[in-house]
Amino acid sequence: MTAEVARAGSIARTPPTTRAVVTGIGILAPTGLGAEEHWAATLRGECAIRPLTRFDPSRYWARLAGEVRVFDPSAYLSGKLVTQTDRMTQMTLAATDWAFADSGAPPDNGDGYSRTVVTGATAGGYEFGQRELEKLWHQGPDFVSTYQSFAWFYAVNTGQISIRHGIRGSGAVVVSEQAGGLDAIGQARRQLRSGARLTVSGAIDSSLCPWAWVAHQACGTLSTRTDPATAYLPFDREVNGHVVGEGGAMLILEDDDSVRTRRTEAYGEIAGYAATFDSRDPAREPGLRRAAELAIDDAGLGPADIDVVFADAAGTATADSAEAAALATIFGRHGIPVTAPKTMTGRLYAGGGSLDVATALLAIRDQVIPPTVNVRDLPQEYGLDLVRDEPRAARLRAALVLARGRGGFNSAIVVTEFA
Amino acid sequence: MPVGKLGRYRSTDWSLMSTWTASRRAVITGIGSVAPGGIGTKAFWDLLANGRTATRNITQFDARQYRSRIAAECDFDPVAEGLSPREIRRLDRAAQFALVAGKEAIEDAGIEVDALDSHRTAVALGSAVGCTTSLEREYVIGSDLGREWHVDPRYTIPHLYEHFAPSSMAAELASLIGAEGPVNVVSTGCTSGLDSVGHAAELIAEGSADLVLTGATEAPLSPITTVCFDVIRASSRRNDDPEHSCRPFDKTRDGLVLGEGSAILVLEDEARARARGAHVYGEIAGYASRCNAYHMTGLHPDGREMAEAIGSALNQARMNATEVDYINAHGSGTKQNDRHETAAFKRSLGEHAYRIPVSGFKSMVGHSLGAIGSLEIVGCLLALEQGVIPPTANLHEPDPECDLDYVPLVAREQRVASALTVGSGFGGFQTAMLLRRTVRP
Numbered sequence: 001m002t003a004e005v006a007r008a009g010s011i012a013r014t015p016p017t018t019r020a021v022v023t024g025i026g027i028l029a030p031t032g033l034g035a036e037e038h039w040a041a042t043l044r045g046e047c048a049i050r051p052l053t054r055f056d057p058s059r060y061w062a063r064l065a066g067e068v069r070v071f072d073p074s075a076y077l078s079g080k081l082v083t084q085t086d087r088m089t090q091m092t093l094a095a096t097d098w099a100f101a102d103s104g105a106p107p108d109n110g111d112g113y114s115r116t117v118v119t120g121a122t123a124g125g126y127e128f129g130q131r132e133l134e135k136l137w138h139q140g141p142d143f144v145s146t147y148q149s150f151a152w153f154y155a156v157n158t159g160q161i162s163i164r165h166g167i168r169g170s171g172a173v174v175v176s177e178q179a180g181g182l183d184a185i186g187q188a189r190r191q192l193r194s195g196a197r198l199t200v201s202g203a204i205d206s207s208l209c210p211w212a213w214v215a216h217q218a219c220g221t222l223s224t225r226t227d228p229a230t231a232y233l234p235f236d237r238e239v240n241g242h243v244v245g246e247g248g249a250m251l252i253l254e255d256d257d258s259v260r261t262r263r264t265e266a267y268g269e270i271a272g273y274a275a276t277f278d279s280r281d282p283a284r285e286p287g288l289r290r291a292a293e294l295a296i297d298d299a300g301l302g303p304a305d306i307d308v309v310f311a312d313a314a315g316t317a318t319a320d321s322a323e324a325a326a327l328a329t330i331f332g333r334h335g336i337p338v339t340a341p342k343t344m345t346g347r348l349y350a351g352g353g354s355l356d357v358a359t360a361l362l363a364i365r366d367q368v369i370p371p372t373v374n375v376r377d378l379p380q381e382y383g384l385d386l387v388r389d390e391p392r393a394a395r396l397r398a399a400l401v402l403a404r405g406r407g408g409f410n411s412a413i414v415v416t417e418f419a
Numbered sequence: 420m421p422v423g424k425l426g427r428y429r430s431t432d433w434s435l436m437s438t439w440t441a442s443r444r445a446v447i448t449g450i451g452s453v454a455p456g457g458i459g460t461k462a463f464w465d466l467l468a469n470g471r472t473a474t475r476n477i478t479q480f481d482a483r484q485y486r487s488r489i490a491a492e493c494d495f496d497p498v499a500e501g502l503s504p505r506e507i508r509r510l511d512r513a514a515q516f517a518l519v520a521g522k523e524a525i526e527d528a529g530i531e532v533d534a535l536d537s538h539r540t541a542v543a544l545g546s547a548v549g550c551t552t553s554l555e556r557e558y559v560i561g562s563d564l565g566r567e568w569h570v571d572p573r574y575t576i577p578h579l580y581e582h583f584a585p586s587s588m589a590a591e592l593a594s595l596i597g598a599e600g601p602v603n604v605v606s607t608g609c610t611s612g613l614d615s616v617g618h619a620a621e622l623i624a625e626g627s628a629d630l631v632l633t634g635a636t637e638a639p640l641s642p643i644t645t646v647c648f649d650v651i652r653a654s655s656r657r658n659d660d661p662e663h664s665c666r667p668f669d670k671t672r673d674g675l676v677l678g679e680g681s682a683i684l685v686l687e688d689e690a691r692a693r694a695r696g697a698h699v700y701g702e703i704a705g706y707a708s709r710c711n712a713y714h715m716t717g718l719h720p721d722g723r724e725m726a727e728a729i730g731s732a733l734n735q736a737r738m739n740a741t742e743v744d745y746i747n748a749h750g751s752g753t754k755q756n757d758r759h760e761t762a763a764f765k766r767s768l769g770e771h772a773y774r775i776p777v778s779g780f781k782s783m784v785g786h787s788l789g790a791i792g793s794l795e796i797v798g799c800l801l802a803l804e805q806g807v808i809p810p811t812a813n814l815h816e817p818d819p820e821c822d823l824d825y826v827p828l829v830a831r832e833q834r835v836a837s838a839l840t841v842g843s844g845f846g847g848f849q850t851a852m853l854l855r856r857t858v859r860p
Contacts, residue, residue, distance in 0.1 A: 055568070055569075056569070059569050059571070060572065084715075112712055113709065113727060117710070121606070122584050122586075123583055123584060124549075126583075129643075130558070130568075130570075132643070133555065133558050133559075133562075133565060133643055134562065134565045134568065135565075136565070136642060136643060136646055137558075137559055137562070137564050137565030137642075138564065138565035138566060139565075140484065141484055141485055141486075141642075141646045141649060141650070142650075144643075144646045144647075144649075144650050145650070146650045146651050148643075148646070148647050148650070149647035149648065149650070149651055149653075149716065149845060150715040150716060150845045150846065153547060153548055153606075153608060153845070153846075154547075154548075154549065154585070154606035155547070155606055155607050155608040155611075155844075155845070155846045155848070156715075156846065158607070158710075158846060159608075159710070159715055159845065159846025159847050159848070160715070160846075162710035162711075162712045162846075162847055163710075163712050163713065163714065163715065163847065165712075166712050167710055167712055168709055168710050168711065168712045168724055168727070169709065169710065170707070170708045170709065170710070171607060171708060171709075171710040171846065171847070171848055172605070172607060172614065172618075172708070173605065173606045173607050174603050174604070174605060174606075175549075175584070175585055175586045175589075175603065175604035175605075175606050176586050176589070176602065176603050176604065177584050177586040177587075180586070183603060187618075190621060190625070207583075210562075210568060210569050210570040211554075211558050211561075211562075211570050212583065213570070214557075214561055214570045214571075214572045214575050214579060215554075215575075215579045215580045215582070215583035216580065216583075217572055218572070218575065218576075218577055218578065218579040218580045219580035220580075274601075274627075275600075275601040275602070275603075276538070276599055276600060276601070277542070277590075277593050277598055277599050277600065277601070277602040278599070279537065279597065279599055280594050284599075287599055290538070290599075405584075405586060406580070406584065406586075406587075407581075407584075407586060407587050407589075407590035408590055408593065408602070409586065409590075409602060
């Protein structure tokens with residue numbers, strides 16, 4: 001009790017001068033296991049969208065997915081933990097381990113109260129959940145796993161990370177559909193500003209089981225195409241919806257004092273964040289532009305300071321044109337390079353926003369914009385400078401990452417170099 | 420012991436040095452409730468103040484094959500509550516609760532939705548299990564009672580995705596109040612209902628919003644949720660005496676009793692509330708959450724992390740243990756929980772813990788998972804307002820290990836200027852919130 005007690009998870013009462021610095025990245029995505037594998041594949045422009053193999057999709061009209069094909073949870077987790085967890089938790093724990101290792105953060109020598117964790121989730125551990133539902137309804141209540149109570153609910157990843165890494169500060173979980181991956185990182189910054197010294201944040205979603213697939217199909221925005229090269233074509237005139245993927249990224253964020261004291265290298269800083277919501281009144285402008293402008297302002301920057309945009313790239317004509325219009329208003333027509341590397345992975349739900357933040361940090365590190373793939377017919381009226389097929393070298397100091405969630409969620413993060 | 424002679428929780432709280440948020444205090448100006456025993460805040464308070472219990476045998480589904488067949492159910496008629504046919508058809512029961520409670524809260528706050536600055540209006544809704552009840556129902560139909568791994572989309576509802584992603588419930592509340600600011604579901608299991616309101620207070624303190632529609636909702640009474648607690652033997656087996664089944668701090672307690680419900684609050688920047696002459700129930704004076712990093716469902720008996728959360732909330736509120744007039748316990752009625760939090764109260768409040776009345780609402784309204792934290796906040800706000808401390812029902816034989824003043828059976832009239840409410844949940848989450856009747860400058 002004598003150790004320093006951080007005010008993490010408390011209502012912030014300090015001026016927001018604490019900077020949230022990313023020191024570790026753990027990526028688990030269709031493009032690769034680990035940040036470097038993902039980054040190399042992304043720069044090569046390799047599309048990882050393929051026919052779905054986790055279950056037989058022949059009875060469904062949506063048959064493509066961005067799957068993580070080679071992940072073996074038992075290579076990273078104890079048998080006991082594998083039994084107790086859904087695939088999305090197994091991926092989250094592996095990616096968190098990698099992010100910690102990458103950060104070089106020493107083990108907490110205190111009591112764990114100065115470290116916090118916040119994850120985003122779109123859905124819970126539904127594959128685990130479907131197995132237990134099947135036992136309950138087909139075999140009876142006595143056959144249901146004792147782990148069901150905590151394996152499928154939305155808070156599971158935060159709880160498991162806290163246990164695995166001795167984190168005793170605040171634990172948080174945000175659910176805002178596909179904007180959740182950015183909102184989790186925004187909340188992580190709040191925790192650092194409230195006194196936490198290290199925060200684990202990010203999102204990894206996976207719900208590739210029939211129970212979830214029926215819900216995905218019902219959302220009405222999945223691609224009906226079966227050719228991976230033409231299924232998910234955001235901003236293209238031939239746009240046809242999106243493809244569901246799994247995976248995402250986990251980050252280690254530390255306050256700037258800790259980073260300077262440790263003299264460690266950092267990927268960059270979460271400099272700006274904002275979230276807005278769309279009115280259902282069609283006469284009102286959607287909130288994406290405002291989220292982006294608020295985030296840029298929050299970073300203390302102006303539109304001219306942003307070097308690249310990682311677009312939400314929803315993959316419907318209405319949403320794409322709204323995003324293009326928002327970007328044209330902020331940056332001018334063809335005013336900024338825009339990219340959507342998620343064309344290689346499909347949409348990873350909450351995981352997508354976190355992965356885009358991680359990819360943007362790698363882009364800043366290597367001063368190169370990763371490409372958008374498969375898009376051929378870009379309408380001139382969008383006024384987009386879309387980075388297509390080949391990476392583009394550029395001086396990158398600040399990147400804007402956008403994400404939208406079904407129902408009206410908009411979130412924006414500005415990542416910058418940390419100096 | 421971390422508590423000094425003056426009752427001050429001993430920790431170096433550098434954040435007190437700052438005055439950044441001194442002008443941004445979060446106050447509650449509107450409340451709405453859907454609770455077992457009656458719809459509306461008045462009915463909810465009537466139940467609490469009279470120490471009545473609303474736990475009964477489950478009627479929402481055939482529970483004969485379950486170990487625990489008891490729950491605190493809401494007698495909720497969506498038609499009578501004014502929901503539209505579309506809302507009734509499309510929304511999960513939990514979302515319907517939230518809409519009804521939300522409307523009551525907005526009306527209670529006396530705000531004109533059309534006159535709000537929508538960009539500065541936010542939503543933070545808590546829920547532990549989201550729309551599970553609807554998801555399970557659709558699973559059962561689509562899988563032909565679990566016979567098929569392939570769930571057949573020809574038999575499931577067209578708006579299934581809204582149930583799949585529980586963020587849809589926050590979207591409904593956002594639409595109700597016309598919010599275009601930050602909108603989120605906070606889902607930290609059984610502490611969701613405290614954490615969502617804590618997050619709302621955070622949005623106001625940091626200046627991201629001036630008004631937040633917050634609170635929590637849960638309608639978890641379904642076979643899959645019931646079996647979750649059955650298989651780990653966490654729920655009560657007192658099926659032949661459902662009215663007296665949840666017995667927090669009693670020697671004979673044998674587990675929690677599930678419940679359902681919703682409480683929605685209008686949280687406002689104090690300056691805004693004062694400027695419009697709103698009735699202020701009280702302020703969120705302190706909020707903190709901790710993880711126990713111990714076990715997904717188990718609790719370490721020393722209550723250390725909950726004590727840390729309480730200590731941090733006290734420091735934030737600049738309050739001593741002696742200034743806490745009432746503790747609203749998590750009081751789930753499981754063996755380990757009631758011991759755990761008794762230890763946490765002693766650890767964080769020292770000798771003063773013995774002098775502060777403690778009571779648990781779950782004895783009356785069951786454990787509505789993510790929603791209960793917000794329902795408990797409502798109960799605390801009314802305790803502040805009415806000067807009445809609701810009792811712990813069903814507490815006849817005190818457990819020697821739980822030796823505090825748990826206000827057994829009968830409510831107590833007493834001036835309450837501040838209340839501490841705590842929550843504890845699967846995942847190791849421990850949350851504490853301090854509510855204060857008058858805003859301290």
